[in-house]
Amino acid sequence: MDQATNLRNIIRQHELQTNQPATKSAKIITVTSGKGGVGKSNISINLAISLSKLGNRVIVLDADFGLANVEVMLGIRPQYSLADLMFRGKSIKEVITSGPEGIGFISGGSGIEELIDLDAYQIKNISERLYELDELADYIIIDTGAGISDGLMQFIGASDRVLLVATPEPTSITDAYAVLKSVSRTFEDSEEPMRIDLVANRVFDEHDGRVLHSKLNVVAAKFLRVDLQLAGSVVQDMNITKSVMAQKPITLAYPNSPAASSIKQLASKIHDGSSIQQEEEPRGGIRKLFSGFLNRKR
Numbered sequence: 227m228d229q230a231t232n233l234r235n236i237i238r239q240h241e242l243q244t245n246q247p248a249t250k251s252a253k254i255i256t257v258t259s260g261k262g263g264v265g266k267s268n269i270s271i272n273l274a275i276s277l278s279k280l281g282n283r284v285i286v287l288d289a290d291f292g293l294a295n296v297e298v299m300l301g302i303r304p305q306y307s308l309a310d311l312m313f314r315g316k317s318i319k320e321v322i323t324s325g326p327e328g329i330g331f332i333s334g335g336s337g338i339e340e341l342i343d344l345d346a347y348q349i350k351n352i353s354e355r356l357y358e359l360d361e362l363a364d365y366i367i368i369d370t371g372a373g374i375s376d377g378l379m380q381f382i383g384a385s386d387r388v389l390l391v392a393t394p395e396p397t398s399i400t401d402a403y404a405v406l407k408s409v410s411r412t413f414e415d416s417e418e419p420m421r422i423d424l425v426a427n428r429v430f431d432e433h434d435g436r437v438l439h440s441k442l443n444v445v446a447a448k449f450l451r452v453d454l455q456l457a458g459s460v461v462q463d464m465n466i467t468k469s470v471m472a473q474k475p476i477t478l479a480y481p482n483s484p485a486a487s488s489i490k491q492l493a494s495k496i497h498d499g500s501s502i503q504q505e506e507e508p509r510g511g512i513r514k515l516f517s518g519f520l521n522r523k524r
Contacts, residue, residue: 252363256385258370258378259392260401265427266391267295268466269489270369272477274329276493282364285322286331289370289381296331296369301473307333318358326478374405379412387496389457393428394438402442410450423457425492435459458492460485
């Protein structure tokens with residue numbers, strides 16, 4: 227019996243023991259980009275804070291392994307990481323570090339990639355704990371590493387929302403298109419085109435954001451099987467640099483700044499579903515995400 231089959235059996239056993247299906251799951255939002263330095267982690271953190279202020283329970287998973295962008299930008303050093311959950315017996319609650327405005331975040335370390343090396347006992351322990359993580363959050367925001375990898379495609383496939391952050395710079399546009407191309411190829415057998423929501427970052431105004439979306443969408447619509455929508459635009463703002471230097475998110479350091487207002491608008495759209503399409507049911511929460519990594523070993 228392979229690891230993925232083992233995980234599915236564990237989930238079914240949990241449903242039988244609790245006499246109910248595991249339908250409760252957090253909505254997963256994957257935030258990614260084609261290249262580094264486009265503000266992806268800034269978007270992730272400030273989106274989490276804005277969603278929390280709207281009454282949601284939010285946990286950020288720092289999946290940019292080895293760089294620890296989230297903890298550096300928050301100025302908080304976590305005691306434990308995801309690896310401590312998997313290999314050192316820590317609980318879900320122990321590996322969640324408290325952040326500003328009630329958000330939590332999990333330092334990824336190298337943990338998720340190491341899932342492919344777990345034995346059956348470790349799979350059972352982690353799978354059971356993942357139920358608790360789904361119950362602790364309304365949204366899990368995954369701040370991925372920049373670029374294209376098999377891991378990124380697993381995040382995208384398990385997510386309820388995928389936010390692709392890009393700037394008007396030609397290199398950012400080229401690299402964002404490369405991500406879209408990889409998504410199209412990976413999910414070409416899906417019944418519907420994969421939905422990707424563009425966040426146009428560091429633009430002059432909303433019109434510039436629409437222009438950036440148009441540049442990407444004109445080629446995506448013609449050559450790729452991807453449904454690219456514009457989720458929102460975040461305007462260029464010098465206060466972002468100041469907030470990063472102070473290790474304080476811009477939505478807290480400069481809450482009335484143009485960029486903070488842009489991110490709050492994006493959060494409101496996600497919260498009320500007015501811009502980003504809502505699905506009838508979440509795609510499976512964090513359990514499906516981890517199950518996807520186990521499937522890579524098959």
